[in-house]
Amino acid sequence: MSKRNMLPEGTRDLVLEECIIKRSIQNNIDKLFELWGYKEVITPTLEFYETFNYYPESLKEEEMYKFFDNKGRTLVLRPDMTIPIARLVSTKFKCEKLPIRLRYISNVFRVHQSLGGKRNEYTDCGIELIGLGKENADIEILVLALEALKRLGLKDFKLEIGNIKFFNGAFKNLDINEVNKKKIAKLIEDKNLKNLKDFLNELNIDENLKEFFNKLPWMFGDKNILEESKKMAFNNELMSCIEYLEDIYIKLESLGYADNITFDLGMVPKLNYYNGIIFRGYGKGIGDSLLTGGRYDKLIKSDGVDLQAVGFSIDIDSIISITKDTSYQNKKRCKVCYNNKNIIQAIKISEKLRNDGMIVELLCNENLEEIKIVKCGGI
Helix, strand or coil, X not given: CCHHHCCCCCCCCCCCHHHHHHHHHHHHXXXXXXXXXXXXXXXXXXXEHHHHHCCCCCCCHHHCCEEECCCCCEEEECCCCHHXXXXXXXXXXXXXCCCEEEEEEEEEECCCCCCCCCCCEEEEEEEEEECCCHHHHHHHHHHHHHHHHHHCCCCCEXXXXXXXXXXXXXXXXXXXXXXXXXXXXXXXXXXXXXXXHHHHHHCCCCHHHHHHHHHHHHCEECCHHHHHHCCCCCCHHHHHHHHHHHHHHHHHHHCCCHHHEEEEXXXXXXXXXXXXXXXXXXXXXXXXXXXXXXXXXXXXXXXXEEECEEEEEEECHHHHCCCCCXXXXXXXXXXXXXXXXXXXXXXXXXXXXXXCCCEEEEEECCCCCCCEEEECCCC
């Protein structure tokens, strides 16, 4: 097959009903964010590579689409929206009164492993809450995440909550280098139990710590897992994390979300600029998480001061295949049939029908002597 008829790996066309469904999902979620006072921002598709390289803990170089401008500077297709928002707030919102609530709908581009089944271009619909105290901001964002999942019309959805401080807190006073720490994190996140055990056995650390890390991938489930995790907490940092998650659960339970909440204390996100709560949203019929987010208090600076921030994004494209949209089919539709001699009159008639809220398609038929209106679906 000719390359002119092929698409780059990790991309796809959306056609007909898929486009209608995607636009409907975007508008629905965007309206929710707007009603909560989040203001829209649009950032460029292109960013300087240095913008992302400035945060080495975010994305690997090989995960970005890179090329050069006419001055030889390295550009990237944005692989993430949180960092452009951080740049935007640091430069354009210096005099803005806190807190700042922002929302966006943007395509992002990320190079995934070949044949891994993941898309390299997808649409993120998300929000960022900047400059509000941790306790209030975390609850607001988690409620909005739950409401967004509800608006997607999923029959069964779960918001899985963790806290990166639980993982990081285990390393307090532990003499272990960053490379080994990252490897432990990846093995726990992937729930690669055999390799995790083997790797821990190679390290010169206390047996109790080895037992802790080996159990961490299993520490997920409903609210009862928080009580079980207290038995593993061997310092104040770990206990504080658990107590904070318990407080979050009590508040979300009082708002009626108890059945939609689970916890995963072994959650270690790939984007390691997070430094507090982290969470993912799942829905029936979707294999991977469709919503991801967390707290990142060291990413945004204003006049040299770190701003507290928390947010999340929804992968809109992941939902299209399981979503049915009847809004288009239910609209009144018709065809105005005409011949070449009465096209002007046909256009005038079709405009009047459109002004009445109908979807009108013009259809030329030289066998017709006069204009004919044919009713279609939804009437």
